Amino acid sequence: MKYQQLTEGDRHMIVALKWQGLSFTDIATAIGKHRSTIYQKFHRNTCWHKDGSYRPLRAQQRTRARRRRSRRNQHFAKKDYVIIRQLLHKQWSLEQITGYLKRIGVHCFSHETIYRYIWRDKKK
Numbered sequence: 047m048k049y050q051q052l053t054e055g056d057r058h059m060i061v062a063l064k065w066q067g068l069s070f071t072d073i074a075t076a077i078g079k080h081r082s083t084i085y086q087k088f089h090r091n092t093c094w095h096k097d098g099s100y101r102p103l104r105a106q107q108r109t110r111a112r113r114r115r116s117r118r119n120q121h122f123a124k125k126d127y128v129i130i131r132q133l134l135h136k137q138w139s140l141e142q143i144t145g146y147l148k149r150i151g152v153h154c155f156s157h158e159t160i161y162r163y164i165w166r167d168k169k170k
Contacts, residue, residue, distance in 0.1 A: 051109070052079065052087055057102035060084060064100065122155070130160055 056077050063073045074081035091105035133143045140157035147155055
């Protein structure tokens, strides 16, 4: 079964079926998702500090917040690549550059990101 994120409707269905006493396996079958997905999302988004219940709206808000903070959504400006260009001119390897940037606390560039930047630059 291919992974798909839960929708807000899925989350409401989970809480309704859980209230009816269904197991995670039964809930997964009912909404067409893998049982481990249901189990993980239910436990990840349960409000332990209050009454320990699953809140679908709050779970959806947390999902959106995690997606916004995701590294995948990080975009780097041209000025962010200045130091990378300088280090490449000094014949540093991509791994050396990423290690150095981590040590000095600059953006989290992976060596794959730098490699894509080099290829994009060569195409121009």
